[in-house]
Amino acid sequence: MNAATITGTPGRVAAGEPALAPVRWWPSLGVGAALAAMVLALSGRHGYHLDELYTRVAGRHLGWGQIDQPPLVALVARVETAVFGDNLTALRVVPALLMGVTVVLVGLIARELGGSQRAQLLATVAAAVSGLALITAHLLGTNDFDVLVWVAVCWLAIRLARTRDPRLWLAMGVVVGAGLYAKYLLVLLLLSIGVGMLVGGPRRLLFHPYVPAGAAIAVLIASPVLIWQATHGWPQFEMADALSIALADLSRISFLPMLILVVGLFLTPFWIAGLVALLRRAQWRPYRFVAVAYLFMIALLIAIGGQAVYAGALQFVLLAAGCVVAADWARTAVRRCLAGVALAANLVTSAVLLLPVLPIQAYADNPLLAQLAITQFDQAGWPELTAQAAAVYRALPPEDRSHAVFYGNHYGQAGALDKYGPAYGLPPAYSGHNSYADFGRPADDKTVVITIGVDRAKFSQLFAQCTPAGRFTVDLPVSDAGQEFMVCRGPREPWSRLWPRLRWIGFQCPYTAMAVTAASKEGCV
Template identity: 25%
Template sequence: MSFYSRHPKEVQIIAGFALIKLFIHLLSNSHYGFHRDELLYMAMSEHLDWGYKEVPPFIAGISWFSYTVFGDSVFAMRILPSLASALIVFMTGLFVLAMNGRTFSIVAACAAMVISPSFLASGYLLQPVVFDQLFWVLSAYFMVKHLQTRKTNYIYLLGVSVGLGMLTKYTMALFVIALIGGLLISPQRKVLLNKDWLMAFAIAFIIFLPNLIWQLSHGMPVISHMNELKASQLDYIDPLSTFTQLFITHASASVVWLSGLIYLFFTKSNSRYIFITYAFILVVILLLAFNGKVYYSFGAFPMLFAAGGICMQKVMGSITPPLRYGAVCLILAPSLLLIPIVVPILSFRSTLRFFEFTTSNGLEFPVKWEDQGTHDTTQDYADMLGWEEIAKHASTAYQKIPTEERAKTTLITDNYGQAGAIMHFSNK
């Protein structure tokens, strides 16, 4: 009997929430313009390679595929990230089923994932972050399925997921360390004695090997990049502020993942999954120790949202369904107020008025940039504006150069956003 045949109703509900998530992003994806980082990754797609200074090659391949299949509009370039974001919600629902959750647990977990400002903000831009989250979720899911079934194919799938994750963002290494550490601390540590883990490691290593070779052959530019990032941004991050943001960025949906964290730590019925709690704690410790940005940890949350849905089922099991679902709506409703902050659903003028209102009422975190200053809009929204105008000005200046000198002319830009904008809009 197929998986769908055993859980038709549950799978349909999970798919429904994934489609809601996809609809939210497709509805707003064409608003504003390309993000600064998107222009970088689109430029990379014109120079495909096994590595780059800033990131592994996966995002360049995704950008190339999007351009080839869907075109180069803002909406088109955000289709695949939006699909990946919806798939994360779907995997969260499957997580609930894997831990023996029922319909209400699925609704609570998936609704929280859909409405979480963290996953709304990181789920639509053409950036590595959403694909990084997806491979974290897949890796944790395959680990849980192996613990359930002891089937070795899940170990091999875990190896594939880790390998692809390493080609997406090097933070996958952090999650692997946390997962292994969580298992070593938990009573499930004996599963690591299986020799098939060596095969999983080999699979992950072979997938990641081309990028490793590229890094070695180019003098490990990732090290110089991380040193630059540390000096310009990470050294200014306050660990206490980062810890606080773990809760703020999910808004009221934090109630669900916190419930999952507590539930897995104290429950006996699902004690074999306590490694998830340990792994999450290790992710947070590593994040704070290395002054990482809060979004580096987002991929570790879906497994806690899944456990939180099960916890809420346990706590509210004796309440009548209407009251039970109503309670979930009340818990998550405040997060709805933050949607304009994280997804460009409003016009820019309306968005500025919204930020003016929220800032005047004490909510300054969304408009606090990496320079630690408070601005009129979020850094992501600001990074979606003005690129075509910059390209027009550059084109105007270029046209004033005598024709015989243009072939010998090089345009020097201040950052990769400007360079990417000139490359992208040059045909216009």
């Protein structure tokens, strides 16, 4: 019986290569299930993230694409709310399950690198207690699928380098094609892997006839979303430009700290050890392309002003490699204890920062948490915003209320009113932000608009009268605190002509009220 038979690998295996360790499925699946159960148990605390409020509404307006993302996440939101109900926990079931699968896959990467069963389980646990896993499992967004796809592609690439089975290029084509329905950032990974193989080898794998075949499969599967982008003027590039403008300087300044925090401070020795081992271990030479790909991506992200979190999925691969190293290192009780303490400390610190484990006011009252736990505040204040918007609406004369609608400067505001507004009997809410602008515009008989956070000078030009109606007040450092309510009456043109002037593609800066667009060339302050 040869090594290929022992390992279950259909491709050619180098002579003398040891069999891979068997997979202990139940412990690994148990870790993934525990992660999913933990985040779902906490899912109902605090509230919807502003992106989830947007995605929830997008689920009612399905198409082959959106201005700022492909269609898969909106489709998932539609299915989740239909199956489980229109509530916060229902919206977060799929993210929890996907990350449970992802951490198991990280353990399989450790196995592909020759890791023992202990190394596989260590890699699964380390991935599960990372900051990236916790936040991605907690929130519904494009990262849920993106991280899984990146890890799957890396697993297939490492398996390809080990077995030299060219059919794995076809499998990668399928995974990439499906992944492009969730996020276009996947192209960066493919570029990085290509550079990694060219520089670090095995180069010959790049020139196999199955490579263009795999690429053709990916393009064929993703053709609907690619055609949508092409026929809509490639808005993803404008969105990427806006993000770069908004975050370039901030990303470069905070790149190194974020690189550490993405996975977690106490897991840093693990993935650094994995990076070094991939570069130096002779037996891992076939997999050296992973380390080169990671270094290339870091350099690329710094050059273009990208965020460190974009490299997070590749850090999972380094983490898997580092756990193989750590499992060999932790031969004594003291060393195993140190590794366990590091895992526990990473879980606690990452959970406090990224999961709603504390009351929201506790985050606001602690100066350090108020600065670091930004994600917590993106999930707070929406019911209060809606209640105060409802007070503005009720203060209108009855004849105005019958002709009134709401307009939110960004999709989070409009999405909040869509979710919480029906309890107050509020009229529909609209926004010109990104694809929310495509979800509908007011009818021409709607001549009174209650706005939130808009540019007063701009709206004063579009309406006959705009009157301030107070500001949003809340005892939490949420990004919309202090936003102005206005009541604008008498649109100067029909909505069909006004609406194109209200559309904008851009990014809402965290902790500021300023919208950043590709056209404005403004930046976050």
